[in-house]
Amino acid sequence: MKETIMDKSIELFAEKGFKETSIQDIMDELHVTKGTFYYYFKSKEELLKDIHLQYIERLLENQKKIISDPSKTCQEKLFAIIYKLIQDIEKEGQRAKVFIREINHLSDQYLDIVLPKRDQFRENVQLLIEEGIKNGEFRTDLPPDIVSFGILGIANWSYFWFKPTGKVSDKRVAEIFYEMLIHGIQQNN
Amino acid sequence: MKETIMDKSIELFAEKGFKETSIQDIMDELHVTKGTFYYYFKSKEELLKDIHLQYIERLLENQKKIISDPSKTCQEKLFAIIYKLIQDIEKEGQRAKVFIREINHLSDQYLDIVLPKRDQFRENVQLLIEEGIKNGEFRTDLPPDIVSFGILGIANWSYFWFKPTGKVSDKRVAEIFYEMLIHGIQQNN
Known part of the structure; x- marks a missing residue:
């Protein structure tokens, strides 16, 4: 899952920019909750x-x-x-x-x-x-x-x-x- | 004035980033109103x-x-x-x-x-x-x-x-x- 989050984030950061992409945006794309994100990243x-x-x-x-x-x-x-x-x-x-x-x-x-x-x-x-x-x-x-x-x-x-x-x-x-x-x-x- | 706004913006954009700098930030630094900004830029x-x-x-x-x-x-x-x-x-x-x-x-x-x-x-x-x-x-x-x-x-x-x-x-x-x-x-x- 960590790798999946990283790959999707790279895609969104590259496209929209780091500042313009929220954690919610990333998790929405992956259809998982924010809790999952915070399990892997602070x-x-x-x-x-x-x-x-x-x-x-x-x-x-x-x-x-x-x-x-x-x-x-x-x-x-x-x-x-x-x-x-x-x-x-x-x-x-x-x-x-x-x-x-x-x-x-x-x-x-x-x-x-x-x-x-x-x-x-x-x-x-x-x-x-x-x-x-x-x-x-x-x-x-x-x-x-x-x-x-x-x-x-x-x-x-x-x-x-x-x-x-x-x-x-x-x-x-x-x-x-x-x-x-x-x-x-x-x-x- | 246009040149002054551009110079100050370059300073702030270089330091904080374009997205992170608001028009208000620029005008605050110059002690002028937002109206002045919109006179020179859309x-x-x-x-x-x-x-x-x-x-x-x-x-x-x-x-x-x-x-x-x-x-x-x-x-x-x-x-x-x-x-x-x-x-x-x-x-x-x-x-x-x-x-x-x-x-x-x-x-x-x-x-x-x-x-x-x-x-x-x-x-x-x-x-x-x-x-x-x-x-x-x-x-x-x-x-x-x-x-x-x-x-x-x-x-x-x-x-x-x-x-x-x-x-x-x-x-x-x-x-x-x-x-x-x-x-x-x-x-x-």
């Missing part, structure tokens, strides 16, 4: 925190799988992370929407739980860049922290424009972004 | 539309200045656009916040006015890439539309992490992003 804010936490923990898990794969180079891992982020917009569009758009509705006590995990995801990209600098895959003259923000920007911004039903596939977008990042857009004469 | 939604429109029109104006400068190469223009976007987060933090975060509170009639201008900004970047491809500055094997989304992603995402008070300046961030985009992060042996 408040709508706690529900939002759980949605955020579940989303970022899944992302971290997937990232860990990619990074710990000993058969991949750092460049291959970088591609896999970019691809996964763009794929997620396709597969988990509504979750991504709530995750990116509704973070400002989390109170400080919940932000303290969610933000360190968001930071962890970015820091893992930075560690990957640092490893690639050490092993000669990446340039030594660019600061790995800013580079990691740039990489996440290019991938995460897709949320604002990428249409899974459009003419370009998520894989193709990931390939183009990876190419831009790895070799740059300058024509080499 | 509704809170129209005010939000005007804020969006002003923001994107200024961005377009600045972009036009950069792009029409005959002394600059396409690469130099690209750097100038990235730099301007990151600078704007510093100078116009609250406006940027409202612009990025509160777009979903615009109704369709207002979206029809604002969205084409947002698209125009992105399309102008695409046109710049296309020009640079023609004159040999940029690679011919990357699609200019996706490249333009990537460039805007890398720059606009800064809104989510860049702190103007931090140890890295907006100019330095722009230089690093430009370097990544132009030459790529791969080590060339």
Whole structure:
């Protein structure tokens, strides 16, 4: 039931917004009483925190799988992370929407739980860049922290424009972004 | 007065959110009556539309200045656009916040006015890439539309992490992003 409430809430939050959706709205859609809601969650804010936490923990898990794969180079891992982020917009569009758009509705006590995990995801990209600098895959003259923000920007911004039903596939977008990042857009004469 | 109401609203919307701020809240802060508000705006939604429109029109104006400068190469223009976007987060933090975060509170009639201008900004970047491809500055094997989304992603995402008070300046961030985009992060042996 907890999962069902979360899924329905994501749907409503993505469609109408967090503030605009009441607990009653969610329970009406599920044809259950408010008591059921309070059995699983203390408040709508706690529900939002759980949605955020579940989303970022899944992302971290997937990232860990990619990074710990000993058969991949750092460049291959970088591609896999970019691809996964763009794929997620396709597969988990509504979750991504709530995750990116509704973070400002989390109170400080919940932000303290969610933000360190968001930071962890970015820091893992930075560690990957640092490893690639050490092993000669990446340039030594660019600061790995800013580079990691740039990489996440290019991938995460897709949320604002990428249409899974459009003419370009998520894989193709990931390939183009990876190419831009790895070799740059300058024509080499 | 119109400008004063807009400035105060941006402050309150950025701090508390659009939905959470009432017209009464804005007018209380300015010590004027609601009648004054309705002299300038039909509704809170129209005010939000005007804020969006002003923001994107200024961005377009600045972009036009950069792009029409005959002394600059396409690469130099690209750097100038990235730099301007990151600078704007510093100078116009609250406006940027409202612009990025509160777009979903615009109704369709207002979206029809604002969205084409947002698209125009992105399309102008695409046109710049296309020009640079023609004159040999940029690679011919990357699609200019996706490249333009990537460039805007890398720059606009800064809104989510860049702190103007931090140890890295907006100019330095722009230089690093430009370097990544132009030459790529791969080590060339």
